[in-house]
Amino acid sequence: MGERAVSIGRDPSGPRGAVVVGGPHGAAPCRIIVPVSAPGPQTLAEEVRALAGHPVDLIEWRVDALASMAPDEIARACAVVLGEARRPVLATVRTAGEGGAASLSDTGYARLVAWLARRADAVDAEVARGDGLEGGAAALIARIHEAGAVAVGSHHDFSGTAPEPRIIDVLRAEAEAGADIAKIAYAARGPLDLLQVMDAQMWARTGIGPPVIAISMGRAGAISRIAGAPLGSAATFATVGAPSAPGQFRAEQVREALDVMEA
Numbered sequence: 001m002g003e004r005a006v007s008i009g010r011d012p013s014g015p016r017g018a019v020v021v022g023g024p025h026g027a028a029p030c031r032i033i034v035p036v037s038a039p040g041p042q043t044l045a046e047e048v049r050a051l052a053g054h055p056v057d058l059i060e061w062r063v064d065a066l067a068s069m070a071p072d073e074i075a076r077a078c079a080v081v082l083g084e085a086r087r088p089v090l091a092t093v094r095t096a097g098e099g100g101a102a103s104l105s106d107t108g109y110a111r112l113v114a115w116l117a118r119r120a121d122a123v124d125a126e127v128a129r130g131d132g133l134e135g136g137a138a139a140l141i142a143r144i145h146e147a148g149a150v151a152v153g154s155h156h157d158f159s160g161t162a163p164e165p166r167i168i169d170v171l172r173a174e175a176e177a178g179a180d181i182a183k184i185a186y187a188a189r190g191p192l193d194l195l196q197v198m199d200a201q202m203w204a205r206t207g208i209g210p211p212v213i214a215i216s217m218g219r220a221g222a223i224s225r226i227a228g229a230p231l232g233s234a235a236t237f238a239t240v241g242a243p244s245a246p247g248q249f250r251a252e253q254v255r256e257a258l259d260v261m262e263a
């Protein structure tokens, strides 16, 4: 287990191409994901274009950063991001309970996620949202798969870090719900929190199946963002423009660090 590789990109020969995440431990490189979080279509177009020339493997579009969540505005922004992107796009609707800006009912969230899954290359699925849905997180992820996108299971806690067994349980629950990639992010209140997250990642990389992204947010957790493949990290988030979470480094800094860690 833990050797699974996931190809992200619904049209590998198209302008956004495809990127493989995960694969054999040690050999599979950690991918760099850069968020774009402009408030509207015009500024998003500029933000996506500005990624050219930077070491970006995947683009994360933070849908919740839009100034208006009206369906027309989301559709316009989506067309711009997918049209301008030259890397596969992961669409993320981060809800207020998990550190984002989207205030949606569980069914409204599921509807938007399914809509995005018919367009984007991959979609983030907050597994906790599944609790309020018929069929739970597994049904949410099944809708993403039916729509032809890769599902990234996620869980975020900006208030602190859970004990390691709980972190492993969350990653396992994401995998059991059908996520192609399992991701967690916890705020580090100190170095011991970082170690809980890193230990959980190293256990999960062989124990649960899908590639794992485990992030310890904030200064004390910074090493988790550059640990790379040797410590079981399938991908990491880095910035070109504005950061989307505490402790993110610039994409160039991460590229250099990963080159050292993965040499």
Ligand SMILES: O=C1C[C@@](O)(C(=O)O)C[C@@H](O)[C@@H]1O
Residues within 6 Å of the ligand: 035, 060, 062, 092, 094, 124, 154, 156, 183, 185, 215, 217, 237, 238, 244, 245, 246, 248
């Ligand atoms: O899940 C994550 C990870 C993240 O929270 C981070 O800490 O880098 C940044 C978010 O944009 C992304 O959706």
